[in-house]
Amino acid sequence: MKLLKFFTSKAFWVSVIVAVLLVVIGAYLALQWLGKTTNHDQKIAVPNIGKLTSEQAIKVLEESKLQMVVLDTLDFDKNVPPLSIVEQDPKANSFVKENRKIYVKINAATYKDVIVPNLSELTYRQALTTIVSLGLKEGKKSYRTYIGKDVVLQVLQNGKELKQGDRIKKNSVIDFVLGDGRATLSEEELDVAPEIE
Structure with missing residues (x-):
């Protein structure tokens, strides 16, 4: 009987309403904070840096607020300028967020x-x-x-x-x-x- 009386009491329902409001307000604030810190709506098109030298590619990427990371130097390809970008990931025209790292592979300076x-x-x-x-x-x-x-x-x-x-x-x-x-x-x-x- 006491339990039934507790569930129908004014104090119980006030506590439930306050708890629900706190959860809803907390979730709303968390989503707003995440949206701002993760740049949720921000999209930057990745520029095509293929066949650019690493210095040129760094300048182009910095203008777009992106970073370059060299993964590897590939075997020399005579169809591509020496020490220029051969591959990039993410690909050109992909959409990324600010400060995203663009991973590249570079053509060797000469044959091994x-x-x-x-x-x-x-x-x-x-x-x-x-x-x-x-x-x-x-x-x-x-x-x-x-x-x-x-x-x-x-x-x-x-x-x-x-x-x-x-x-x-x-x-x-x-x-x-x-x-x-x-x-x-x-x-x-x-x-x-x-x-x-």
């Missing part, structure tokens, strides 16, 4: 160095597979008298002989001097050949 492996005495096909896997390009082939047909005798770049361990730029053109398979061993060379047991 590649260490020349030992290619002598390999077949041309083996050597070609090796240089292509390193990012080098096939150049001219010339032949010299040698017993092994299409065996690599020399590797050249711009007429200069390359040795194992030399450093050259990726995407360089490599020329080959190959055996023509026409040489034969003389009897003297056959006599000197080691015996196989």
Whole structure:
């Protein structure tokens, strides 16, 4: 009986109304505060900074009240200016809020160095597979008298002989001097050949 009397009392209903009003007012104030601190209605279009240098991109982004963060330097692409922006995230014309970080990837200044492996005495096909896997390009082939047909005798770049361990730029053109398979061993060379047991 006392419980029923409490639920019907004026003090109970005043407390309920005050509690509901406090929750509603608190929620309203919280939403207003969040709207102002998170810039809820603010939209800034992300500018296209592709192919700009990092200095130019920083200026463009600062004018839009955005920040730039470099994530990575990608392999050199000759179709894009050196040290310029290759990729950006978020993409151009996306809408973001003020002070948003724009993540970018930059084109390298030049091709990376590649260490020349030992290619002598390999077949041309083996050597070609090796240089292509390193990012080098096939150049001219010339032949010299040698017993092994299409065996690599020399590797050249711009007429200069390359040795194992030399450093050259990726995407360089490599020329080959190959055996023509026409040489034969003389009897003297056959006599000197080691015996196989």
